[in-house]
Amino acid sequence: PYILVTGATGFIGAHVVDELLRRNIKVRAATRSLEKGESLKAARPKYTELLDIVQVTDFSEPTSLLDAVKDVTGVIHVASPFTFNVTDNEKELIKPALAGVRAILEAAAENSNVKRIVITSSFASVVDVNRTAPPRFEYTAKDWNPLSYEESVAKETSPVIAYRGSKKFAELEAWKFVEEKKPGFDIVTLCPPMVFGPVVHPLSKVEDLNESNASLWKVASGQEFPAARVPFWVDVRDLAVAHVEALLRPEAGGKRYTVTSPEKYSYGLVADIIKEEFPSIKDRIAAGNQPVVDTHDLDGHTAAKELGVKYTGFKQTVKDFVEEALSLEKAN
Numbered sequence: 001p002y003i004l005v006t007g008a009t010g011f012i013g014a015h016v017v018d019e020l021l022r023r024n025i026k027v028r029a030a031t032r033s034l035e036k037g038e039s040l041k042a043a044r045p046k047y048t049e050l051l052d053i054v055q056v057t058d059f060s061e062p063t064s065l066l067d068a069v070k071d072v073t074g075v076i077h078v079a080s081p082f083t084f085n086v087t088d089n090e091k092e093l094i095k096p097a098l099a100g101v102r103a104i105l106e107a108a109a110e111n112s113n114v115k116r117i118v119i120t121s122s123f124a125s126v127v128d129v130n131r132t133a134p135p136r137f138e139y140t141a142k143d144w145n146p147l148s149y150e151e152s153v154a155k156e157t158s159p160v161i162a163y164r165g166s167k168k169f170a171e172l173e174a175w176k177f178v179e180e181k182k183p184g185f186d187i188v189t190l191c192p193p194m195v196f197g198p199v200v201h202p203l204s205k206v207e208d209l210n211e212s213n214a215s216l217w218k219v220a221s222g223q224e225f226p227a228a229r230v231p232f233w234v235d236v237r238d239l240a241v242a243h244v245e246a247l248l249r250p251e252a253g254g255k256r257y258t259v260t261s262p263e264k265y266s267y268g269l270v271a272d273i274i275k276e277e278f279p280s281i282k283d284r285i286a287a288g289n290q291p292v293v294d295t296h297d298l299d300g301h302t303a304a305k306e307l308g309v310k311y312t313g314f315k316q317t318v319k320d321f322v323e324e325a326l327s328l329e330k331a332n
């Protein structure tokens with residue numbers, strides 16, 4: 001039997017694939033581009049036997065997923081648009097996010113072997129931007145972004161807010177599906193904040209970095225400091241472990257977890273780490289001052305306790321990312 005991973009050729013998905021393979025679990029990696037899928041496989045020669053690539057071109061055609069879920073006992077659904085470079089919020093962000101969740105759940109419900117679906121949601125579906133400290137407070141998995149559907153799809157809404165809507169409404173759709181249809185599987189949703197770390201998915205140039213790592217690269221390559229939206233982050237490798245544990249631990253079924261490092265970050269801190277660790281590029285680093293916002297918290301201890309996640313330190317994550325990104329820059 002296989003575990004199906006969607007978004008397998010993306011930043012987080014490829015790490016999830018690797019975490020499964022490390023444990024000798026057979027993986028069916030779904031991708032929109034077979035070419036990317038093949039390069040994912042070619043980069044893992046040790047695991048040729050364990051790794052199967054499947055092309056899922058369009059989530060709006062669930063039939064293409066019926067093949068993908070054949071012989072599958074669990075699904076890790078990572079795929080969803082994560083970009084702020086859009087002109088039509090509903091068409092480019094919200095509809096595909098919803099279609100993805102629906103298509104996966106519907107296809108899985110047709111296959112009685114599927115027992116668990118882990119869904120990559122986001123802190124975007126948790127955060128309430130109008131909630132401010134003091135008094136100090138802690139976000140937990142009980143919190144939901146109060147954003148309305150109408151506001152997230154509105155033309156004048158910024159893509160950052162529309163993206164938050166895409167994650168909230170896709171996750172809600174999954175909970176509703178399970179409650180109403182009572183399929184033969186349960187779900188676990190994971191809500192990570194900004195995810196950073198080394199790149200293991202097929203990527204040919206730094207310009208194509210995924211949205212979150214692109215923010216680190218803006219600092220490293222001397223562009224401007226990105227806006228400090230939230231001080232929370234998690235290492236991609238720790239998040240991959242969380243996904244696999246959420247799949248394997250029976251007691252995690254039906255739960256929603258926020259997954260975050262206890263350390264907080266700012267792009268000012270990123271600049272300091274790069275200057276210290278990479279002296280050869282210290283003169284080009286984005287200039288500025290951005291203190292760490294430390295007025296509220298996000299629960300990472302429940303996931304640590306219940307999913308056995310151990311959080312990597314921020315310095316290590318930034319170091320590992322920059323090292324990779326610099327070699328990618330050199331190769332071009």
Ligand code: NDP
Nearest residue numbers: 007009010011012032078079080081096122194195210212
């Ligand atoms: P990437 O952009 O690297 O990966 C996104 C993945 O989703 C890609 O594999 C892509 O497929 C797939 N995808 C995007 N749009 C569609 C679509 N319309 N139809 C089918 N597949 C699609 O980003 P990440 O790896 O960072 O994001 C993965 C998930 O994690 C997303 O659900 C995102 O919301 C969530 N997340 C990310 C955070 C972060 O900071 N990075 C934080 C919190 C949540 P393909 O490879 O074929 O292009």
